[in-house]
Amino acid sequence: MNTSEMIKYISEGKADESLTMLYGTEEVSTYQKDRYIRAVNRFEELFTDSSLSDISIFSAPGRTEIGGNHTDHQHGQVLAAAISADAIAVTSKCDGYVHLYSEGYGMINLDISSLSPVADEKGSTASLIRGVLAGMNNAGYKTGGFCSYVTSDVLSGSGLSSSAAFESLIGVIISGLYNDGKIDSVEIAKIGQYSENNYMGKPCGLMDQMASSVGCLCYIDFKDPSDPVIEKIDFKLKDAGYTLCITDTKGSHEDLTPDYAAVPAEMKAAAHVFGKEFLRDVAPEDIYAGINKIREAAGDRAALRAVHFTEETRRAEAEAAALKEGDFKQFLRIFRKSADSSYKYLQNVYTCSDTVHQNVSIGIAVSEKVLETSSADPAEQKGVVRVHGGGFAGTIQAFVRNEYVTEYRTAMDNLFGEGSCHILNIRRPGVIQVI
Numbered sequence: 001m002n003t004s005e006m007i008k009y010i011s012e013g014k015a016d017e018s019l020t021m022l023y024g025t026e027e028v029s030t031y032q033k034d035r036y037i038r039a040v041n042r043f044e045e046l047f048t049d050s051s052l053s054d055i056s057i058f059s060a061p062g063r064t065e066i067g068g069n070h071t072d073h074q075h076g077q078v079l080a081a082a083i084s085a086d087a088i089a090v091t092s093k094c095d096g097y098v099h100l101y102s103e104g105y106g107m108i109n110l111d112i113s114s115l116s117p118v119a120d121e122k123g124s125t126a127s128l129i130r131g132v133l134a135g136m137n138n139a140g141y142k143t144g145g146f147c148s149y150v151t152s153d154v155l156s157g158s159g160l161s162s163s164a165a166f167e168s169l170i171g172v173i174i175s176g177l178y179n180d181g182k183i184d185s186v187e188i189a190k191i192g193q194y195s196e197n198n199y200m201g202k203p204c205g206l207m208d209q210m211a212s213s214v215g216c217l218c219y220i221d222f223k224d225p226s227d228p229v230i231e232k233i234d235f236k237l238k239d240a241g242y243t244l245c246i247t248d249t250k251g252s253h254e255d256l257t258p259d260y261a262a263v264p265a266e267m268k269a270a271a272h273v274f275g276k277e278f279l280r281d282v283a284p285e286d287i288y289a290g291i292n293k294i295r296e297a298a299g300d301r302a303a304l305r306a307v308h309f310t311e312e313t314r315r316a317e318a319e320a321a322a323l324k325e326g327d328f329k330q331f332l333r334i335f336r337k338s339a340d341s342s343y344k345y346l347q348n349v350y351t352c353s354d355t356v357h358q359n360v361s362i363g364i365a366v367s368e369k370v371l372e373t374s375s376a377d378p379a380e381q382k383g384v385v386r387v388h389g390g391g392f393a394g395t396i397q398a399f400v401r402n403e404y405v406t407e408y409r410t411a412m413d414n415l416f417g418e419g420s421c422h423i424l425n426i427r428r429p430g431v432i433q434v435i
Contacts, residue, residue: 003044006055010036018434022059023084024425043090043149046101053092056176057435060169061086061427062154063211065389068316069342072207073264075222075280076313079320080211084425087152087165091173094145098129103151112145122201131195132170142178164208167192172431185430189213203261215430219320223280233323237426240328242399247412247421251359251393259351259392269298270306284310308345312338329379336378339386348391360387363396370411383408
């Protein structure tokens with residue numbers, strides 16, 4: 001359908017069922033209905049020649065990491081979920097070029113006659129697009145150009161993985177436009193990681209892309225990264241009486257690449273002490289028995305990060321088991337241990353290069369005060385908080401009992417500014433062609 005037909009289709013409520021499936025409540029879907037129509041109108045303004053062509057709308061969600069903090073790059077286990085905040089793209093085919101306008105960032109015009117890495121593009125959005133197309137070609141899929149208007153509710157630098165959502169979005173566009181929608185979501189995730197590693201130059205693991213692409217609340221075991229074990233967990237947070245709150249602590253991500261890169265590098269250095277490439281291949285008892293060898297070869301922080309991995313990967317599995325059994329109290333107890341380990345052993349709550357600004361630490365401190373009760377049991381408190389995602393700056397994550405959400409949200413907004421605390425739903429579908 002063309003843009004006029006698309007707007008009519010949405011306005012008449014023919015997309016309501018799909019929007020409710022993606023975003024939950026009727027109120028949210030009403031907002032999304034307006035958002036989608038605005039996006040189609042913007043596409044028509046930007047791509048007049050394409051407005052009469054067949055257009056489609058694609059969506060890729062952000063993700064939240066729940067357990068397994070910094071374990072994926074060591075072939076560990078994680079617990080993650082797709083969230084209701086997403087990136088959407090109004091798109092039509094275009095010969096030989098990608099013309100993509102990302103709201104807030106401007107137009108990218110990309111000649112795709114060559115998909116080799118371009119040195120000047122490294123670290124840019126253009127590099128991610130080129131990398132995904134190259135990965136698709138390498139995997140034997142059809143590729144081609146397209147015109148696209150993209151708008152995202154996944155805030156950049158929010159810890160909700162806006163880059164993984166974008167990579168997954170490009171992947172599902174190529175799947176929908178050129179491969180009859182048949183590219184598997186796991187394959188889209190792997191190609192997204194390939195793009196980020198080899199074209200953007202960021203040494204990330206596969207968890208972010210996998211959670212965004214696959215969707216739902218899922219447990220993922222990366223023991224064999226080429227064939228990860230994925231188990232979707234049918235757990236409804238609202239039935240447990242809790243709400244997921246993500247707070248942007250407004251810390252800067254500038255110059256943090258060395259901090260992020262040091263985590264997998266030090267974990268690998270610890271694994272090398274035992275003749276292994278990844279910590280997943282080192283027995284937990286060997287980590288503790290050989291901790292002085294790690295200290296001598298790679299330093300104390302590497303030893304502590306190895307300890308974190310050893311326990312954290314098993315915690316992710318235990319958290320998944322608790323949720324499958326419907327035991328949310330047990331999940332919260334494990335979640336608190338995970339939070340403590342990230343702070344003490346992984347040490348990704350603040351950067352050592354800037355001790356003046358410790359936004360995440362401040363957010364956790366105030367959160368714990370607001371959420372505390374007389375009980376030491378995390379399951380009996382108002383909620384539990386932890387650093388979210390990669391860490392060092394960005395966001396904190398809290399599971400808050402429903403009756404205390406307003407109190408908690410007010411405290412976080414007072415601390416970091418109005419609108420800092422976001423209430424999110426867990427989304428069941430991953431990447432999808434909506435219309």
